[in-house]
Amino acid sequence: MKNRPFEGQVAAITGAASGIGRASAEALLAGGARVVLVDRDAAGLAAMQAEHGDAVIPLQLDLLDAAQCRTLVPQVLALAGRLDILHANAGLYIGGDLVDADTDAIDRMLQLNVAVVMKNVRDALPHMIERGSGDILVTSSLAAHYPTPWEPVYASSKWAIDCFVQTTRRQVFRHGLRVGSISPGPVLTGLIADWPADKLAQARASGSLIEPAEIGAVITFMLTRPRGVTIRDVVLMPSNFDL
Template sequence: MTRELEGKVAVVTGAASGIGLASTEAMLAAGARVVMVDRDAAALGTLQRRYGDAVIPLVINLLDAQDCATLLPSVLEKAGRLDILHANAGSYVGGDLVDNDNAAIDRMLNLNVNVVMKNVHDVLPHMIERRTGDIIVTSSLAAHFPTPWEPVYASSKWAINCFVQTVRRQVFRHGIRVGSISPGPVISALLADWPAEKLQEARESGSLLEASDVAEVVMFMLTRPRGMTIRDVVMMPTQFDL
Protein backbone atom coordinates (compact mmCIF):
# COMPACT_ATOMS: atom_id res chain seq x y z
CA MET A 1 0.00 0.00 0.00
CA THR A 2 1.26 3.48 -0.82
CA ARG A 3 1.60 5.83 2.13
CA GLU A 4 -1.37 7.97 1.16
CA LEU A 5 -2.01 9.13 4.72
CA GLU A 6 1.56 10.23 5.43
CA GLY A 7 1.56 13.08 7.97
CA LYS A 8 -2.09 12.59 8.93
CA VAL A 9 -3.30 12.10 12.49
CA ALA A 10 -6.25 9.76 12.90
CA VAL A 11 -8.37 8.89 15.91
CA VAL A 12 -10.09 5.52 16.07
CA THR A 13 -12.49 4.71 18.90
CA GLY A 14 -12.97 1.13 19.98
CA ALA A 15 -9.51 0.63 18.50
CA ALA A 16 -8.22 -2.34 20.49
CA SER A 17 -10.10 -5.04 18.60
CA GLY A 18 -12.34 -5.87 15.65
CA ILE A 19 -13.06 -3.22 13.04
CA GLY A 20 -11.30 -0.55 15.06
CA LEU A 21 -8.05 -2.50 15.16
CA ALA A 22 -8.25 -3.41 11.47
CA SER A 23 -8.91 0.23 10.59
CA THR A 24 -5.95 1.30 12.74
CA GLU A 25 -3.63 -1.19 11.06
CA ALA A 26 -4.69 -0.04 7.60
CA MET A 27 -4.11 3.62 8.45
CA LEU A 28 -0.72 2.85 10.00
CA ALA A 29 0.28 1.02 6.82
CA ALA A 30 -0.72 4.12 4.85
CA GLY A 31 1.57 6.34 6.93
CA ALA A 32 -0.79 7.88 9.49
CA ARG A 33 -0.19 8.31 13.19
CA VAL A 34 -3.16 6.78 14.97
CA VAL A 35 -4.55 7.71 18.36
CA MET A 36 -6.09 4.44 19.51
CA VAL A 37 -8.97 5.13 21.88
CA ASP A 38 -10.22 2.31 24.04
CA ARG A 39 -10.95 1.53 27.65
CA ASP A 40 -8.68 -1.54 27.60
CA ALA A 41 -5.36 -0.10 28.75
CA ALA A 42 -3.55 -3.45 28.64
CA ALA A 43 -4.56 -4.11 25.05
CA LEU A 44 -3.52 -0.61 23.98
CA GLY A 45 -0.14 -1.05 25.66
CA THR A 46 0.44 -4.31 23.81
CA LEU A 47 -0.52 -2.71 20.49
CA GLN A 48 1.77 0.26 21.05
CA ARG A 49 4.68 -2.07 21.69
CA ARG A 50 3.80 -3.97 18.54
CA TYR A 51 3.49 -0.96 16.23
CA GLY A 52 5.80 1.57 17.85
CA ASP A 53 5.64 5.35 18.02
CA ALA A 54 3.08 5.68 15.24
CA VAL A 55 0.50 4.44 17.76
CA ILE A 56 -0.64 6.83 20.48
CA PRO A 57 -2.69 4.98 23.11
CA LEU A 58 -5.49 6.92 24.77
CA VAL A 59 -7.43 5.19 27.51
CA ILE A 60 -10.94 6.64 27.72
CA ASN A 61 -14.19 5.25 29.05
CA LEU A 62 -16.49 6.78 26.47
CA LEU A 63 -19.55 5.93 28.58
CA ASP A 64 -18.32 8.33 31.27
CA ALA A 65 -19.39 11.81 30.16
CA GLN A 66 -16.45 13.62 31.76
CA ASP A 67 -13.94 11.13 30.38
CA CYS A 68 -15.55 11.26 26.94
CA ALA A 69 -15.15 15.04 26.86
CA THR A 70 -11.36 14.71 27.17
CA LEU A 71 -10.99 13.08 23.76
CA LEU A 72 -10.12 16.10 21.62
CA PRO A 73 -7.99 17.95 24.24
CA SER A 74 -6.02 14.76 24.82
CA VAL A 75 -5.52 14.18 21.09
CA LEU A 76 -4.30 17.74 20.55
CA GLU A 77 -1.96 17.47 23.52
CA LYS A 78 -0.48 14.19 22.30
CA ALA A 79 -0.54 14.68 18.52
CA GLY A 80 -1.06 18.40 17.89
CA ARG A 81 -3.81 18.03 15.29
CA LEU A 82 -6.63 15.82 14.09
CA ASP A 83 -7.30 14.96 10.46
CA ILE A 84 -9.43 11.81 10.66
CA LEU A 85 -12.01 10.54 13.13
CA HIS A 86 -13.23 6.98 12.80
CA ALA A 87 -16.09 6.82 15.31
CA ASN A 88 -16.20 3.08 15.60
CA ALA A 89 -16.89 2.17 19.24
CA GLY A 90 -20.18 0.41 19.73
CA SER A 91 -21.98 -2.40 21.48
CA TYR A 92 -24.70 -4.87 20.67
CA VAL A 93 -28.01 -5.92 22.19
CA GLY A 94 -29.87 -8.57 20.25
CA GLY A 95 -32.81 -10.86 20.71
CA ASP A 96 -36.44 -10.21 21.49
CA LEU A 97 -37.16 -6.82 23.05
CA VAL A 98 -39.19 -8.41 25.84
CA ASP A 99 -36.07 -10.32 26.93
CA ASN A 100 -33.72 -7.33 26.90
CA ASP A 101 -32.42 -5.68 30.06
CA ASN A 102 -33.19 -1.95 30.43
CA ALA A 103 -29.73 -1.15 31.75
CA ALA A 104 -28.15 -2.89 28.76
CA ILE A 105 -30.41 -0.93 26.43
CA ASP A 106 -29.32 2.33 28.06
CA ARG A 107 -25.62 1.45 27.77
CA MET A 108 -25.92 0.46 24.14
CA LEU A 109 -27.89 3.53 23.09
CA ASN A 110 -25.45 5.75 24.96
CA LEU A 111 -22.43 4.25 23.22
CA ASN A 112 -23.92 3.72 19.76
CA VAL A 113 -25.71 7.05 19.51
CA ASN A 114 -24.89 9.63 22.18
CA VAL A 115 -21.15 9.02 22.29
CA VAL A 116 -20.86 9.17 18.48
CA MET A 117 -22.76 12.46 18.43
CA LYS A 118 -20.59 13.91 21.21
CA ASN A 119 -17.33 12.79 19.62
CA VAL A 120 -18.29 14.31 16.27
CA HIS A 121 -19.56 17.48 17.96
CA ASP A 122 -16.31 17.91 19.85
CA VAL A 123 -13.94 17.48 16.88
CA LEU A 124 -15.87 19.63 14.41
CA PRO A 125 -14.63 23.06 15.61
CA HIS A 126 -11.01 21.93 15.14
CA MET A 127 -11.75 20.61 11.66
CA ILE A 128 -13.81 23.66 10.70
CA GLU A 129 -10.97 25.96 11.76
CA ARG A 130 -8.56 23.99 9.58
CA ARG A 131 -11.13 23.68 6.78
CA THR A 132 -10.45 20.00 6.28
CA GLY A 133 -11.19 16.66 7.88
CA ASP A 134 -12.66 13.23 7.43
CA ILE A 135 -15.21 11.63 9.74
CA ILE A 136 -16.26 8.03 9.24
CA VAL A 137 -18.83 6.37 11.47
CA THR A 138 -19.19 2.63 11.76
CA SER A 139 -22.88 1.99 11.19
CA SER A 140 -24.43 -1.32 10.15
CA LEU A 141 -26.53 -3.05 7.56
CA ALA A 142 -29.10 -2.91 10.37
CA ALA A 143 -29.40 0.83 9.64
CA HIS A 144 -31.06 -0.05 6.34
CA PHE A 145 -33.08 -3.14 7.12
CA PRO A 146 -35.52 -3.56 10.05
CA THR A 147 -33.74 -6.60 11.40
CA PRO A 148 -36.30 -8.57 13.40
CA TRP A 149 -33.80 -10.32 15.66
CA GLU A 150 -32.18 -7.10 16.94
CA PRO A 151 -34.72 -4.25 17.26
CA VAL A 152 -32.72 -2.27 19.84
CA TYR A 153 -29.42 -2.48 17.99
CA ALA A 154 -31.03 -1.77 14.62
CA SER A 155 -32.82 1.27 16.04
CA SER A 156 -29.52 2.71 17.28
CA LYS A 157 -28.03 2.38 13.81
CA TRP A 158 -31.06 3.91 12.10
CA ALA A 159 -30.64 6.88 14.42
CA ILE A 160 -26.94 7.26 13.74
CA ASN A 161 -27.47 6.92 9.99
CA CYS A 162 -29.80 9.92 10.13
CA PHE A 163 -27.22 11.81 12.19
CA VAL A 164 -24.43 11.13 9.72
CA GLN A 165 -26.44 12.17 6.70
CA THR A 166 -27.72 15.40 8.25
CA VAL A 167 -24.37 16.49 9.69
CA ARG A 168 -22.71 15.68 6.37
CA ARG A 169 -24.89 18.28 4.69
CA GLN A 170 -24.08 20.87 7.35
CA VAL A 171 -20.30 20.67 7.21
CA PHE A 172 -19.31 19.86 3.63
CA ARG A 173 -18.95 23.58 2.94
CA HIS A 174 -16.10 23.64 5.48
CA GLY A 175 -14.14 21.02 3.57
CA ILE A 176 -15.17 18.24 5.96
CA ARG A 177 -16.35 14.89 4.64
CA VAL A 178 -18.69 12.81 6.78
CA GLY A 179 -19.82 9.34 5.81
CA SER A 180 -20.72 5.99 7.26
CA ILE A 181 -19.87 2.41 6.56
CA SER A 182 -22.62 -0.16 6.99
CA PRO A 183 -21.29 -3.70 7.04
CA GLY A 184 -23.31 -6.81 7.47
CA PRO A 185 -22.21 -9.15 10.26
CA VAL A 186 -18.47 -8.97 10.91
CA ILE A 187 -16.44 -11.50 12.84
CA SER A 188 -15.84 -9.49 16.01
CA ALA A 189 -16.67 -9.27 19.70
CA LEU A 190 -20.06 -7.78 18.83
CA LEU A 191 -21.21 -11.21 17.70
CA ALA A 192 -20.62 -12.63 21.16
CA ASP A 193 -24.33 -12.16 21.94
CA TRP A 194 -25.48 -14.05 18.88
CA PRO A 195 -27.07 -17.43 19.60
CA ALA A 196 -24.44 -20.13 19.11
CA GLU A 197 -26.45 -21.92 16.46
CA LYS A 198 -26.98 -18.71 14.45
CA LEU A 199 -23.26 -17.88 14.57
CA GLN A 200 -22.28 -21.38 13.50
CA GLU A 201 -24.78 -21.32 10.66
CA ALA A 202 -23.43 -17.98 9.46
CA ARG A 203 -19.84 -19.20 9.53
CA GLU A 204 -20.69 -22.34 7.60
CA SER A 205 -22.65 -20.48 4.94
CA GLY A 206 -20.02 -17.80 4.37
CA SER A 207 -22.32 -15.07 5.67
CA LEU A 208 -19.76 -13.16 7.72
CA LEU A 209 -17.26 -10.43 6.81
CA GLU A 210 -13.73 -10.07 8.12
CA ALA A 211 -12.78 -6.85 9.92
CA SER A 212 -10.02 -6.38 7.33
CA ASP A 213 -12.70 -6.24 4.61
CA VAL A 214 -14.24 -3.26 6.36
CA ALA A 215 -10.86 -1.59 6.82
CA GLU A 216 -10.27 -1.74 3.07
CA VAL A 217 -13.46 0.23 2.50
CA VAL A 218 -12.49 2.73 5.20
CA MET A 219 -9.24 3.33 3.33
CA PHE A 220 -11.10 3.79 0.05
CA MET A 221 -13.26 6.44 1.69
CA LEU A 222 -10.23 8.25 3.12
CA THR A 223 -8.17 8.24 -0.06
CA ARG A 224 -10.86 9.03 -2.63
CA PRO A 225 -10.67 12.36 -4.48
CA ARG A 226 -11.68 15.28 -2.24
CA GLY A 227 -14.51 16.19 -4.60
CA MET A 228 -16.23 12.82 -4.31
CA THR A 229 -19.11 12.39 -1.85
CA ILE A 230 -19.69 9.00 -0.28
CA ARG A 231 -22.80 9.06 1.86
CA ASP A 232 -22.62 5.47 3.02
CA VAL A 233 -21.11 2.19 1.93
CA VAL A 234 -23.30 -0.85 2.46
CA MET A 235 -21.24 -4.01 2.38
CA MET A 236 -22.25 -7.58 3.06
CA PRO A 237 -21.11 -11.10 2.28
CA THR A 238 -22.56 -12.35 -0.99
CA GLN A 239 -24.30 -15.21 0.83
CA PHE A 240 -25.98 -12.66 3.12
CA ASP A 241 -27.52 -10.61 0.30
CA LEU A 242 -31.04 -9.32 0.89
Protein backbone atom coordinates in the same frame (compact mmCIF):
# COMPACT_ATOMS: atom_id res chain seq x y z
CA MET B 1 3.11 8.84 -1.33
CA LYS B 2 0.85 6.59 -3.38
CA ASN B 3 1.43 3.72 -0.96
CA ARG B 4 1.32 6.00 2.09
CA PRO B 5 -1.67 8.25 1.37
CA PHE B 6 -2.09 9.27 5.01
CA GLU B 7 1.50 10.42 5.55
CA GLY B 8 1.53 13.44 7.90
CA GLN B 9 -2.05 12.92 9.01
CA VAL B 10 -3.41 12.09 12.47
CA ALA B 11 -6.37 9.80 12.97
CA ALA B 12 -8.30 9.00 16.14
CA ILE B 13 -10.30 5.79 16.35
CA THR B 14 -12.63 4.83 19.17
CA GLY B 15 -12.99 1.19 20.13
CA ALA B 16 -9.58 0.72 18.52
CA ALA B 17 -8.14 -2.17 20.52
CA SER B 18 -10.08 -4.91 18.73
CA GLY B 19 -12.43 -5.78 15.89
CA ILE B 20 -13.32 -3.15 13.31
CA GLY B 21 -11.51 -0.42 15.23
CA ARG B 22 -8.27 -2.38 15.19
CA ALA B 23 -8.68 -3.16 11.48
CA SER B 24 -9.26 0.54 10.79
CA ALA B 25 -6.15 1.45 12.78
CA GLU B 26 -4.00 -1.07 10.95
CA ALA B 27 -5.20 0.23 7.57
CA LEU B 28 -4.44 3.84 8.49
CA LEU B 29 -1.08 2.94 10.00
CA ALA B 30 -0.17 1.07 6.83
CA GLY B 31 -1.04 4.24 4.93
CA GLY B 32 1.40 6.32 6.97
CA ALA B 33 -0.88 7.97 9.54
CA ARG B 34 -0.17 8.45 13.19
CA VAL B 35 -3.13 6.95 15.01
CA VAL B 36 -4.54 7.77 18.42
CA LEU B 37 -6.11 4.53 19.61
CA VAL B 38 -8.99 5.20 22.01
CA ASP B 39 -10.26 2.33 24.11
CA ARG B 40 -10.82 1.35 27.71
CA ASP B 41 -8.79 -1.85 27.19
CA ALA B 42 -5.30 -0.88 28.40
CA ALA B 43 -3.81 -4.27 27.56
CA GLY B 44 -5.16 -4.16 24.01
CA LEU B 45 -3.77 -0.65 23.51
CA ALA B 46 -0.37 -1.71 24.85
CA ALA B 47 -0.30 -4.68 22.47
CA MET B 48 -1.04 -2.42 19.49
CA GLN B 49 1.67 0.02 20.52
CA ALA B 50 4.19 -2.80 20.96
CA GLU B 51 3.36 -4.08 17.48
CA HIS B 52 3.34 -0.76 15.63
CA GLY B 53 5.69 1.47 17.63
CA ASP B 54 5.68 5.24 17.80
CA ALA B 55 3.01 5.67 15.11
CA VAL B 56 0.51 4.46 17.72
CA ILE B 57 -0.59 6.84 20.46
CA PRO B 58 -2.65 4.98 23.09
CA LEU B 59 -5.43 6.83 24.89
CA GLN B 60 -7.28 4.86 27.53
CA LEU B 61 -10.79 6.25 28.02
CA ASP B 62 -14.15 4.93 29.12
CA LEU B 63 -16.45 6.77 26.73
CA LEU B 64 -19.48 5.85 28.83
CA ASP B 65 -18.07 8.12 31.52
CA ALA B 66 -19.28 11.58 30.49
CA ALA B 67 -16.33 13.39 32.05
CA GLN B 68 -13.82 11.16 30.28
CA CYS B 69 -15.73 11.38 27.01
CA ARG B 70 -15.41 15.18 27.04
CA THR B 71 -11.62 14.89 27.13
CA LEU B 72 -11.26 12.84 23.95
CA VAL B 73 -10.61 15.60 21.42
CA PRO B 74 -8.59 17.84 23.78
CA GLN B 75 -6.36 14.88 24.63
CA VAL B 76 -5.93 13.92 20.97
CA LEU B 77 -4.85 17.49 20.16
CA ALA B 78 -2.51 17.60 23.15
CA LEU B 79 -0.92 14.28 22.23
CA ALA B 80 -0.75 14.64 18.45
CA GLY B 81 -1.20 18.34 17.68
CA ARG B 82 -3.90 17.92 15.06
CA LEU B 83 -6.79 15.73 14.00
CA ASP B 84 -7.40 14.89 10.34
CA ILE B 85 -9.53 11.76 10.62
CA LEU B 86 -12.01 10.75 13.31
CA HIS B 87 -13.42 7.24 13.12
CA ALA B 88 -16.26 6.99 15.65
CA ASN B 89 -16.37 3.24 15.88
CA ALA B 90 -16.96 2.18 19.50
CA GLY B 91 -20.25 0.41 20.01
CA LEU B 92 -22.21 -2.23 21.85
CA TYR B 93 -24.64 -4.90 20.67
CA ILE B 94 -27.91 -6.26 22.00
CA GLY B 95 -29.74 -8.97 20.11
CA GLY B 96 -32.76 -11.09 20.74
CA ASP B 97 -36.37 -10.32 21.66
CA LEU B 98 -37.02 -6.86 23.07
CA VAL B 99 -39.04 -8.31 25.93
CA ASP B 100 -35.91 -10.13 27.12
CA ALA B 101 -33.57 -7.14 26.95
CA ASP B 102 -32.12 -5.70 30.16
CA THR B 103 -33.14 -2.05 30.44
CA ASP B 104 -29.78 -0.96 31.87
CA ALA B 105 -28.06 -2.65 28.91
CA ILE B 106 -30.37 -0.75 26.56
CA ASP B 107 -29.32 2.51 28.21
CA ARG B 108 -25.61 1.69 27.87
CA MET B 109 -25.93 0.65 24.25
CA LEU B 110 -27.89 3.71 23.18
CA GLN B 111 -25.46 5.95 25.06
CA LEU B 112 -22.39 4.48 23.36
CA ASN B 113 -23.86 3.82 19.90
CA VAL B 114 -25.67 7.14 19.56
CA ALA B 115 -24.95 9.83 22.16
CA VAL B 116 -21.20 9.24 22.44
CA VAL B 117 -20.83 9.28 18.65
CA MET B 118 -22.70 12.58 18.46
CA LYS B 119 -20.60 14.11 21.22
CA ASN B 120 -17.27 12.93 19.79
CA VAL B 121 -18.13 14.27 16.34
CA ARG B 122 -19.43 17.53 17.79
CA ASP B 123 -16.19 18.03 19.73
CA ALA B 124 -14.04 17.35 16.65
CA LEU B 125 -15.86 19.79 14.38
CA PRO B 126 -14.46 23.14 15.61
CA HIS B 127 -10.85 22.01 15.04
CA MET B 128 -11.61 20.61 11.59
CA ILE B 129 -13.73 23.60 10.56
CA GLU B 130 -10.95 25.98 11.60
CA ARG B 131 -8.48 24.05 9.47
CA GLY B 132 -10.91 23.78 6.55
CA SER B 133 -10.42 20.05 6.15
CA GLY B 134 -11.19 16.77 7.86
CA ASP B 135 -12.77 13.36 7.53
CA ILE B 136 -15.29 11.83 9.89
CA LEU B 137 -16.25 8.18 9.60
CA VAL B 138 -18.86 6.41 11.69
CA THR B 139 -19.30 2.67 11.98
CA SER B 140 -22.93 1.99 11.20
CA SER B 141 -24.33 -1.38 10.17
CA LEU B 142 -26.31 -3.21 7.55
CA ALA B 143 -28.93 -3.14 10.31
CA ALA B 144 -29.34 0.59 9.60
CA HIS B 145 -30.81 -0.29 6.21
CA TYR B 146 -33.08 -3.20 7.08
CA PRO B 147 -35.48 -3.77 10.02
CA THR B 148 -33.61 -6.78 11.35
CA PRO B 149 -36.14 -8.70 13.44
CA TRP B 150 -33.65 -10.35 15.81
CA GLU B 151 -32.00 -7.09 16.97
CA PRO B 152 -34.59 -4.28 17.37
CA VAL B 153 -32.56 -2.28 19.91
CA TYR B 154 -29.27 -2.46 18.05
CA ALA B 155 -30.85 -1.82 14.66
CA SER B 156 -32.69 1.22 16.02
CA SER B 157 -29.43 2.70 17.29
CA LYS B 158 -27.88 2.32 13.85
CA TRP B 159 -30.89 3.82 12.07
CA ALA B 160 -30.51 6.82 14.37
CA ILE B 161 -26.79 7.19 13.74
CA ASP B 162 -27.27 6.80 9.99
CA CYS B 163 -29.61 9.81 10.07
CA PHE B 164 -27.06 11.71 12.16
CA VAL B 165 -24.29 11.05 9.64
CA GLN B 166 -26.35 12.19 6.67
CA THR B 167 -27.68 15.35 8.31
CA THR B 168 -24.31 16.36 9.77
CA ARG B 169 -22.66 15.82 6.40
CA ARG B 170 -25.06 18.31 4.85
CA GLN B 171 -24.22 20.89 7.52
CA VAL B 172 -20.44 20.75 7.31
CA PHE B 173 -19.50 19.97 3.70
CA ARG B 174 -19.17 23.69 2.98
CA HIS B 175 -16.27 23.79 5.46
CA GLY B 176 -14.27 21.24 3.49
CA LEU B 177 -15.26 18.34 5.75
CA ARG B 178 -16.43 14.91 4.61
CA VAL B 179 -18.72 12.75 6.73
CA GLY B 180 -19.56 9.18 5.86
CA SER B 181 -20.51 5.85 7.35
CA ILE B 182 -19.57 2.27 6.76
CA SER B 183 -22.38 -0.26 7.08
CA PRO B 184 -21.04 -3.81 7.21
CA GLY B 185 -23.03 -6.96 7.53
CA PRO B 186 -21.95 -9.33 10.30
CA VAL B 187 -18.22 -9.12 11.00
CA LEU B 188 -16.13 -11.72 12.81
CA THR B 189 -15.68 -9.79 16.05
CA GLY B 190 -16.68 -10.20 19.68
CA LEU B 191 -19.60 -7.86 19.05
CA ILE B 192 -21.73 -10.65 17.59
CA ALA B 193 -21.15 -12.98 20.52
CA ASP B 194 -24.68 -12.13 21.71
CA TRP B 195 -26.30 -13.28 18.47
CA PRO B 196 -28.87 -16.05 18.87
CA ALA B 197 -26.86 -19.27 18.86
CA ASP B 198 -28.72 -20.76 15.91
CA LYS B 199 -28.28 -17.59 13.83
CA LEU B 200 -24.54 -17.43 14.57
CA ALA B 201 -24.07 -21.12 13.76
CA GLN B 202 -25.94 -20.68 10.49
CA ALA B 203 -23.82 -17.67 9.53
CA ARG B 204 -20.58 -19.48 10.27
CA ALA B 205 -21.65 -22.58 8.34
CA SER B 206 -22.71 -20.63 5.25
CA GLY B 207 -19.68 -18.31 5.10
CA SER B 208 -21.86 -15.30 5.87
CA LEU B 209 -19.37 -13.36 8.02
CA ILE B 210 -16.88 -10.64 7.02
CA GLU B 211 -13.25 -10.51 8.15
CA PRO B 212 -12.35 -7.21 9.91
CA ALA B 213 -9.49 -6.61 7.44
CA GLU B 214 -12.07 -6.19 4.68
CA ILE B 215 -13.47 -3.21 6.58
CA GLY B 216 -10.01 -1.66 6.77
CA ALA B 217 -9.64 -1.91 2.99
CA VAL B 218 -12.96 -0.14 2.45
CA ILE B 219 -12.01 2.63 4.90
CA THR B 220 -8.80 3.23 2.94
CA PHE B 221 -10.84 3.46 -0.27
CA MET B 222 -13.26 5.97 1.26
CA LEU B 223 -10.55 8.23 2.62
CA THR B 224 -8.39 8.25 -0.50
CA ARG B 225 -11.01 9.66 -2.87
CA PRO B 226 -10.28 13.17 -4.22
CA ARG B 227 -11.38 15.86 -1.75
CA GLY B 228 -14.27 16.78 -4.02
CA VAL B 229 -15.75 13.28 -3.64
CA THR B 230 -17.56 12.08 -0.53
CA ILE B 231 -18.38 8.41 -0.09
CA ARG B 232 -21.56 8.94 1.88
CA ASP B 233 -22.14 5.34 2.91
CA VAL B 234 -20.71 1.97 2.01
CA VAL B 235 -22.83 -1.11 2.58
CA LEU B 236 -20.86 -4.32 2.39
CA MET B 237 -21.86 -7.85 3.18
CA PRO B 238 -20.64 -11.38 2.67
CA SER B 239 -21.58 -12.70 -0.75
CA ASN B 240 -23.37 -15.57 0.99
CA PHE B 241 -25.31 -13.31 3.32
CA ASP B 242 -28.69 -14.14 1.80
CA LEU B 243 -28.29 -17.90 1.99
